[in-house]
Amino acid sequence: MIKTLTNILTYNISHVPSGSYACYSNSDLGQILQSRTSTKSFGVSRRESHDSSSFYGRKLFKGSMSGKASEIVSPAPLNVLDRVFAHSSEDMSELPDNSVALMVTSPPYNVGKDYDLDLTLEEYLDLLERVLKETQRVLMPGGRIAFNVANIGRKPYIPLNSFVAVMASRLGLLMRGEIIWVKGRGVSGSCAWGSWMSAGNPTLRDLHEYVLVFSKDRFDRPCKGRSTIDRDEFMRATTSVWEIPTESAKRVGHPAPFPVTLAERLIHLYTFEGDVVLDPFMGSGSTAVAAKKLGRHFVGYEINEDYINIIHQRLERTTPEIPEQNKQSVA
Numbered sequence: 001m002i003k004t005l006t007n008i009l010t011y012n013i014s015h016v017p018s019g020s021y022a023c024y025s026n027s028d029l030g031q032i033l034q035s036r037t038s039t040k041s042f043g044v045s046r047r048e049s050h051d052s053s054s055f056y057g058r059k060l061f062k063g064s065m066s067g068k069a070s071e072i073v074s075p076a077p078l079n080v081l082d083r084v085f086a087h088s089s090e091d092m093s094e095l096p097d098n099s100v101a102l103m104v105t106s107p108p109y110n111v112g113k114d115y116d117l118d119l120t121l122e123e124y125l126d127l128l129e130r131v132l133k134e135t136q137r138v139l140m141p142g143g144r145i146a147f148n149v150a151n152i153g154r155k156p157y158i159p160l161n162s163f164v165a166v167m168a169s170r171l172g173l174l175m176r177g178e179i180i181w182v183k184g185r186g187v188s189g190s191c192a193w194g195s196w197m198s199a200g201n202p203t204l205r206d207l208h209e210y211v212l213v214f215s216k217d218r219f220d221r222p223c224k225g226r227s228t229i230d231r232d233e234f235m236r237a238t239t240s241v242w243e244i245p246t247e248s249a250k251r252v253g254h255p256a257p258f259p260v261t262l263a264e265r266l267i268h269l270y271t272f273e274g275d276v277v278l279d280p281f282m283g284s285g286s287t288a289v290a291a292k293k294l295g296r297h298f299v300g301y302e303i304n305e306d307y308i309n310i311i312h313q314r315l316e317r318t319t320p321e322i323p324e325q326n327k328q329s330v331a
């Protein structure tokens with residue numbers, strides 16, 4: 001029986017990278033396998049424990065895994081934890097390889113904000129690629145990236161979400177999904193209709209941004225820990241449309257902060273307590289604030305001294321808060 005299971009599991013692990021079988025006992029595994037559904041040409045009604053190996057065995061997914069499902073994780077040294085580094089995240093040499101569990105960020109958009117340079121699209125994408133490569137180095141296997149990005153312009157519309165998705169995939173990161181962050185109905189505040197009530201040249205006003213999610217080398221986290229997400233938040237967080245109101249730039253003192261609740265949801269969903277969360281473009285430090293609140297470590301980079309002062313002030317006002325009832329046992 002065990003030999004058969006091992007064969008089946010070896011097959012499943014190499015073809016269906018989700019789930020960590022190493023954490024189950026053999027009897028758990030027997031039950032899991034017995035209760036599995038599998039992909040049929042008409043689909044199945046119940047998806048829990050679904051055996052999707054035939055689906056992922058299709059040519060469509062061929063070559064999409066790097067094949068190196070490493071388990072090597074290096075703890076980040078204590079002297080980098082909960083630190084803000086005041087230089088470009090194109091170089092994160094303070095951080096060892098394989099040490100970060102999650103990166104949450106929103107890059108500069110190169111659109112004329114206080115902190116923006118005036119880069120060509122190619123130069124701008126090169127900057128993002130250098131930072132993504134460094135992030136990939138420091139992420140642990142199974143570590144995730146949650147990359148908040150908005151598309152920009154109208155004449156023409158520049159689909160940064162597509163450029164980043166293609167770039168990350170080319171680097172060998174595994175795309176997990178695309179969250180549509182709805183910032184509020186009608187919040188665009190833009191009157192750039194193009195042509196008012198005329199087919200002459202109407203333009204769309206985006207109410208949303210994206211959070212693109214990737215993992216490094218494998219989909220699961222090889223080492224487990226304590227999750228802190230409750231049932232309702234888990235149900236909300238695992239859908240692809242998130243409605244979260246924007247943060248006020250004036251209140252935070254930064255031109256483009258994202259809401260702490262956005263970072264909190266990502267951290268709850270993708271990390272265990274005590275994990276290290278990286279933000280290579282910290283801005284006002286919303287990711288760090290969320291990490292501190294939820295009992296995770298943060299580390300990040302920001303090149304603007306004024307924003308670094310804001311980060312420290314916000315962190316001083318933040319105390320860790322993990323409601324006991326939200327704690328779940330090991331995943």
Ligand SMILES: C[S@@+](CC[C@H](N)C(=O)[O-])C[C@H]1O[C@@H](n2cnc3c(N)ncnc32)[C@H](O)[C@@H]1O
Nearest residue numbers: 088089107108115257258281283284286302303
């Ligand atoms: C969109 S903002 C981030 C906002 C942040 N998510 C928040 O909630 O406040 C991007 C930030 O990246 C910083 N930045 C730009 N280039 C950078 C670089 N090469 N390395 C580190 N930070 C950089 C800018 O100064 C800016 O504060």
